[in-house]
Amino acid sequence: MLSGVAMDTAAQGRVFAPWNDPDEEPLIQFRSVTKRFGSFTAIDNLTLDIYAREFFALLGPSGCGKTTLMRMLAGFETATEGTILLEGEDIAGVPPNKRAVNMMFQSYALFPHLSVYDNIAFGLKRSSMSKPDIAARVDEMLRLTRLERFARRKPHQISGGQRQRVALARSLAKAPKLLLLDEPLGALDKKLRQDTQFELMDIQERTGTTFVIVTHDQEEAMTVASRVAVMDDGRIVQVATPAEIYETPNSVYVADFIGDVNIIEGNASRQQGETIRIHWAEGQEPIVGTPSAPIAEGTRVHFAIRPEKVTITAQKPAGRANAFAGKVHDIAYLGNISTYHVKLANGQILKAQAANNQRIDRRSFNWEDPVWLSWTDTAGVVLTG
Amino acid sequence: MRRRFSWFNATALTFGFAFLYLPMLILIIYSFNGSRLVTVWAGFSTRWYGVLIHDQDFLNAAWVTLRVAVVSSTAATVLGTMAAYALVRVARFPGRTLFSGMIYAPLVMPDVITGLSLLLLFIAVGLDRGILTIVLAHTTFSMCYVSVVVSSRLVSFDRSIEEAALDLGCTPFDAFRSVTLPIIAPAVISGWLLAFTLSLDDLVISSFTAGPSSTTLPIRIYSAVRLGVSPEINALSTIMITIVTVGVISASFMSKRSLARRAADEQKAQQQ
Numbered sequence: 215m216l217s218g219v220a221m222d223t224a225a226q227g228r229v230f231a232p233w234n235d236p237d238e239e240p241l242i243q244f245r246s247v248t249k250r251f252g253s254f255t256a257i258d259n260l261t262l263d264i265y266a267r268e269f270f271a272l273l274g275p276s277g278c279g280k281t282t283l284m285r286m287l288a289g290f291e292t293a294t295e296g297t298i299l300l301e302g303e304d305i306a307g308v309p310p311n312k313r314a315v316n317m318m319f320q321s322y323a324l325f326p327h328l329s330v331y332d333n334i335a336f337g338l339k340r341s342s343m344s345k346p347d348i349a350a351r352v353d354e355m356l357r358l359t360r361l362e363r364f365a366r367r368k369p370h371q372i373s374g375g376q377r378q379r380v381a382l383a384r385s386l387a388k389a390p391k392l393l394l395l396d397e398p399l400g401a402l403d404k405k406l407r408q409d410t411q412f413e414l415m416d417i418q419e420r421t422g423t424t425f426v427i428v429t430h431d432q433e434e435a436m437t438v439a440s441r442v443a444v445m446d447d448g449r450i451v452q453v454a455t456p457a458e459i460y461e462t463p464n465s466v467y468v469a470d471f472i473g474d475v476n477i478i479e480g481n482a483s484r485q486q487g488e489t490i491r492i493h494w495a496e497g498q499e500p501i502v503g504t505p506s507a508p509i510a511e512g513t514r515v516h517f518a519i520r521p522e523k524v525t526i527t528a529q530k531p532a533g534r535a536n537a538f539a540g541k542v543h544d545i546a547y548l549g550n551i552s553t554y555h556v557k558l559a560n561g562q563i564l565k566a567q568a569a570n571n572q573r574i575d576r577r578s579f580n581w582e583d584p585v586w587l588s589w590t591d592t593a594g595v596v597l598t599g
Numbered sequence: 600m601r602r603r604f605s606w607f608n609a610t611a612l613t614f615g616f617a618f619l620y621l622p623m624l625i626l627i628i629y630s631f632n633g634s635r636l637v638t639v640w641a642g643f644s645t646r647w648y649g650v651l652i653h654d655q656d657f658l659n660a661a662w663v664t665l666r667v668a669v670v671s672s673t674a675a676t677v678l679g680t681m682a683a684y685a686l687v688r689v690a691r692f693p694g695r696t697l698f699s700g701m702i703y704a705p706l707v708m709p710d711v712i713t714g715l716s717l718l719l720l721f722i723a724v725g726l727d728r729g730i731l732t733i734v735l736a737h738t739t740f741s742m743c744y745v746s747v748v749v750s751s752r753l754v755s756f757d758r759s760i761e762e763a764a765l766d767l768g769c770t771p772f773d774a775f776r777s778v779t780l781p782i783i784a785p786a787v788i789s790g791w792l793l794a795f796t797l798s799l800d801d802l803v804i805s806s807f808t809a810g811p812s813s814t815t816l817p818i819r820i821y822s823a824v825r826l827g828v829s830p831e832i833n834a835l836s837t838i839m840i841t842i843v844t845v846g847v848i849s850a851s852f853m854s855k856r857s858l859a860r861r862a863a864d865e866q867k868a869q870q871q
Contacts, residue, residue: 288762288766289765289766290762290765309765310762310765310766311765311766311767311768311769311770315766316766316767317762317763317766319759319762319763321757321759323757323759323760323762323763324760324763325760325763325764325778325782326760326782327781327782336764336767337766337767337768340767340769341768368864370861370864370865370868371864371865371867371868372868373869376868384763384767385766385767388767388768
């Protein structure tokens, strides 16, 4: 236990949060950037700062503008309005081949006629680097991505996971200030994807490069990123650390997009100290929640609570701020956990998650069992947007 | 998958192949005829091949044809590839639809009209008819064929490979030369071969644009046949058929072998 405490303090000492430091100069600044394709607005008046050494994730459904944002950083698209600054300089007029930015493409875009070695050396040969230096750099990249054995192979002679590593090595070879990753793990199967996520984080930390990743997979964004920007319809809805995005979403959209959530709509009563009461259904006790900012009486609010924060019990628990009786309507068994869909007296279905720390034949609840759902007054978030 | 033998299929196959190859087979057989009369068989002989290689007129015509075909197909390949690249890659520019329509129009234009209009143009600008005018004419009509072949390859080509080259520091021209061109090379080569064979056997456009000193082989054969088919021409045609057959068979053999090797490589990569 002692060593655990020591590790925690060490981590506290070097916590990485340049976005909280007002003196820190951002590496990339989007200033009221708008991008239109004909009459379609892909990016709508967007302002965003990304800091050096960040692993920044752009997360959103397809068509939300995240790929356009990345292509503007790479230089394949230009902003219709607004400016994009890289280290304080406007990059609007700089063509892609002159930018200290490299990109790893979703399709990997390896050159099929060149060997793994020549693919990685491709960008270096177009810089002022000398031949021996190029060879040394390529060898270093091959070691970093564990591809030494495949240097002489052509892209079609290696597996999908190896191709992904070649693409990464090639885009890192020129030591860019900024590396853009467009759905880099989309083509890999789940097991390989999870291994590669940790590999990516490790490489990002070792090279100290700023990574911007585009993904539609929220789990991937949560795993790798230092900060996540949730996008919808050309706008950024929320930018925060994965924990903040998950625990304190600023809107129903973010709460619903990230993870599983119960959302209950109701009217706020007058605030009493820290907490408010939300009247949400006839004949049901109001929900007690803690809003992050004062809320006026009568405001229409959404109460969002994660299923794992809802406790399921057979008896009414004592001393919980919120407790509701219901019947088990459905059970989703996921192996390590189970999700219980519980129907309350007014017909509302709430989800509660419990760890399966007993074998399935000794499960405490079954279909149609009467149960109680409960949570504390700080377990959920009260949303007005 | 093995189908049962069926009389219908066998008959269809026999008729189809007979229709395609019987004329050529007869031509090849009669090229070894000893007689001066084409239709009367007088025993096996290679004498007409001997006569052919001493016929200076035919040799001159063959040399003109070869030079015209090499130069015009090379020019057509360069121009056709450039046009295809512009049409496929540059997304929007004024007059794009008109331009793409105009590129493909010569495909369906009757040769007589192409030949006549070129003739009128050459007379108007005062260009003497000769090898140069045939080359220009052949480049004009074969360029669109190259364009079709190359653009079909470019359409299926992953655009992000070019973007990756730009991203890694290539200028647009460097990206085309070091990435796009090597990848589309098979299509460019088959475009060149197509233009080359079109130029080799063109009669109509050549006869409009050729001068007295620049007779091509098809023109020479056509004028010789008007005076009666000589066994010499059978021999010449047999040589041309042989060259084309060897070329086609070796090309398909090579592409089949490279496909098989690639499939084996991919399987090996998956197993590791």
